[in-house]
Amino acid sequence: MTLPRFDNIRPKIEKHIREVKDFPKKGINFRDIMPLFTNPQLVNELCVVIADHVRHSVGHVDSVAGLEARGFLIGPLVAIQLGVPFVPIRKKGKLPGAVIEASYVKEYGEDIVEVQEGAIKNGEIVFLIDDLLATGGTLRAATDLVVKAGGKVGEAFVIIELAPLNGRAKLTDVKLTTLISYDSA
């Protein structure tokens, strides 16, 4: 679902997304969000709008969880706006100590994601954030992790949705908000 709250910022963000053909593999049309970070004011505006959206449409959240790697660029900034902890969800083997894990298949490979035990407490509501939804494997695994940890996903949010890859179909049990939806993958 895209929301009117984002109508003003959407075209500004769109201008900062670069398409790179055949990256990281032949046939993949990579949507690169890095140009956005050349514009700190716009990054800040985006995080303020997302936090505003959380306050008005999601309600109370106990934490913001971001997906490695690009969910780490926006997630902590949104968490600061909301005054709640940031929870990193990382690829296997990167987080020290006891972890909970979930495996998944994505647009160009397979992976395992992990969260540290205790980072999400029983009954906590988590706002999940990443840059992009493709096949939905990553956000599915992240949702499963939050639930395994005893939490609940208040909402999953991505800047970009590649609609033809139908990631949404894997997330029917989650409220999912998208800033920009592309009708070609």
Ligand SMILES: O=P(O)(O)OC[C@H]1O[C@H](OP(=O)(O)OP(=O)(O)O)[C@H](O)[C@@H]1O
């Ligand atoms: O919906 P899916 O098909 O699961 O794909 C989406 C995921 O793919 C990308 O990350 P990637 O796995 O390339 O990792 P990186 O950010 O560490 O480069 C993107 O940032 C999402 O996390």
Ligand SMILES: Nc1ncnc2[nH]cnc12
């Ligand atoms: N096409 C794509 N562009 C950027 N990140 C991605 N993650 C999965 N598919 C992607």
